[in-house]
Amino acid sequence: MKTKADVIVKSSSTEERIKEAARKVFTQKGYAATRTRDIAEEAGLNLALLNYYFRSKEKLYDMIMIEAVQGFASRVIKIVNNEYTTFYEKTELMTENYMEFLIDHPGLPLFIINAMNDDPKKFFSKIGFKRPDSNVMIRQLVQILMEEEKKIHPINIMVNMMGMIVFPFLSAPIALKMGNVSKDEFIMVLEQRKKLIPVWIEAIIKSS
Amino acid sequence: MKTKADVIVKSSSTEERIKEAARKVFTQKGYAATRTRDIAEEAGLNLALLNYYFRSKEKLYDMIMIEAVQGFASRVIKIVNNEYTTFYEKTELMTENYMEFLIDHPGLPLFIINAMNDDPKKFFSKIGFKRPDSNVMIRQLVQILMEEEKKIHPINIMVNMMGMIVFPFLSAPIALKMGNVSKDEFIMVLEQRKKLIPVWIEAIIKSS
């Protein structure tokens, strides 16, 4: 029988310690700039163990990257394909959900964007992404745009929503510098965004 | 006396050919992943020449990076600090100016964002960025927010504007894939954005 203590021990097993260190270093420095030695050191282990568990730097990276994307995607899929919420309810759910998540993982957006842009074809194949014919959220958006006789391309709305959520985490250094704000103040700015993004999306649609 | 032909020859001198190749490769793969050999090959030259002209990989990178940022910044500074245009005129000028520029240089945003996030302190010191006490555009924005009694932080407006302009170029692969659009169609989507971003910014301010 497994006790709770066993589970905790298991969850910080050597394998998991390596993955955790890899997540940290890869996210911070990107694939090319991280050395396997950095990861081993960060995990408090020896370099050879890394290859014992994961065979190669690339395989370890792939695993980290795929899990990062799936952690991201799993959140969105449930919200996006729910038939019982409206489009605007979905913007609220996505904003709330992602902003919370990203405040805890501020390096993830750039990590994923780099992985994606580095080699889009490989990226989408690795994460097993299949273009959906359509999803509920986009169908609802198209419906709204049609009813309100807006000619704007739905992509432009979706890009705005994702950008509003994600872009602050990409531009934080310059925003902090230009706005002359502290990190604590920046968190408050983000909290303000969380409430406003759904309002903004609606205003954008109405004004288009 | 220098003829026009001389100038053209001069502008594709060995030094300039190396820089052009470096721009292309660094922008595409980032600092760590590019090998000096890649740049030499791209320039149709051999590796030793690269060190003859630029002494090291890092010095070459710094030069490319600084010029990229300055090409970006020089455009904005003139617009942002003009006392004779309104805030909303500035949003139009910036959108128009940047979108055109980025359609021709779609890889630049990610290149600069990576350089900045990699080591913000070093980045700002290299490009010689000094925090301005304030700039005309932000002063005008603060004025508008005050008059309309909006409590929103001006950074959130500025981040939205920059994000609306830049984010499509970071998320192009996923936008193309999810929206099931071709590259030509995506250009049209961007053209549509160009007209709408200033309208959206105004709508965002009014709704905040």
Next chain:
DNA sequence: GTCTATAACCTGATAGAC
């Protein structure tokens, strides 16, 4: 499973001929 030592390879930079 974990370690040390080392193999095999790659990369930035330079020496030296032309």
Next chain:
DNA sequence: GTCTATCAGGTTATAGAC
């Protein structure tokens, strides 16, 4: 200025002892 050849150092991955 431009090239080929090469060095010196670093990196991934593995062999082999424990």
